[in-house]
Amino acid sequence: MVVGLTGIGGGALMTPILIVVFGIPPFVAVSTDLLYAAITKCGGIWSYARKQLVQWRIVGFLLMGSVPGSLITLGYLEGLDGLEQIEYLMNLTLGFSLVLTSIAVFLRSRIRDFAASMQDHGFTSGLRKWRPAITVTTGFALGGMVTLSSVGAGALGTALLIVLYPRMTMPAIVGTDLVHAVVLTSVAGAGHYQMGGVDLELLAYLLVGSLPGVFVGSHIGARLSPRLMQPIMGSLLMAIGLRFVLSA
Template sequence: MDVGSFGFTLAGLIVGFIVGMTGVGGGSLMTPILLWFGVNPATAVGTDLLYAAITKASGVWVHGRNKNIDWKITGWLSLGSVPAAAVTLWFLSTLHTDTSALNAVIKQGLAVVLILTALALLFKSRLQSFASRHAGDHYHLSDRTLNVLTVLTGVVLGVMVTLTSIGAGALGTVALFLLYPFLVTRRLVGTEIAHAVPLTLVAGLGHAGMGNMDWSLLGYLLLGSLPGIYLGSHLTGRISDRVLRPCLAAMLLLIGYKLAF
């Protein structure tokens, strides 16, 4: 294994460890790291999408066995996100012959979603408190309105994830908590992961079809991330959430700012 390959494996190990320990979506960390390594933005996004689909598939298996997935909510989210992913892929394909334009769109999208993810991490506790206070009145939403809002949430996540590979984790979880304040945390997390797998798989295969994929890079990332997730999951709760989240949010804000400006 040469130095470059070792660097990708090490990056996978670190990101996998952080994801396993904190639950923060890997895309918000992995894609910027790949850009730092000099990987083409479109290739970084496409590779990270399939990376996310594979790593989260094991999470669906575990959460499914423990009955931590609300399949009805997953279905409504997918009803919005998968078609939105297909439309976004079509839009990106129209730019595929103009590499500079494609990369510019992806980098600007990355900047916006990274900043939104950082804000979601910083204000997660306040948003959860707000949702809990209003859980009793259920925001006065009818079931039909709630289903429509869930589909629209899926549309937004589908566009963001397909364009940047980021958003299904922190932003998706916060959105679900606001829409479904009665949903216990473990089912919320399991539902978000179950929705992320088909979304990232469809988006990743679409990018692969456009040539935005480095299969050897994907292998090196998985080689490091799978043991990293295993190790990190055994350290969950060892480091205070009040310390981890602000640090991660600050890092994502910095990366997003640099990409934007």
């Protein structure tokens, strides 16, 4: 319902709800949510691709960084001594990821306005030749963050693309970020599955519930203003993120 209402927050809320409300261990919650995100976001790719709203070159730059970042993070997790270390690291990363996501939600319109105002600035023009390298580096950071927390591929990825590519339309940014998020969460989810973290029964229940939830939420969301929903979502994500940071 939250995704249908706001278009954001599904991934950012799913893992905390599984951990805090249902008592699912962090490792299982993150692992299962990664595959859940990969499956549920797949449906949106074809619509954006058919309308030519996916910038495949930018997707390639992001994946050049995010896939190695995810694989390195998975290798690091496999090398840790015990589950307690993994879950401590996941809780801490989840908290910081949620705080950053809440800031991105709060400031989305301001980030877009700032990026638009700077696109013809001389300093910005000079940075354009470095943009592919910056995009790859950004992807690497997102790869590690998403693999550890299952959060960041959506709202954070969108905010970073707005800053890096201010001339792109918002639908093209969303479509490009969506394709990157599906591939990244698939790679990270497959790695977590190999480590034994995915609960397939839980995944099935989440998928069954998400279909009617998105349908109902989208109908209600059409009647609600984003100016009302975004501050509520941002505040909620900030509070949950700080809870995880302080408890870690």
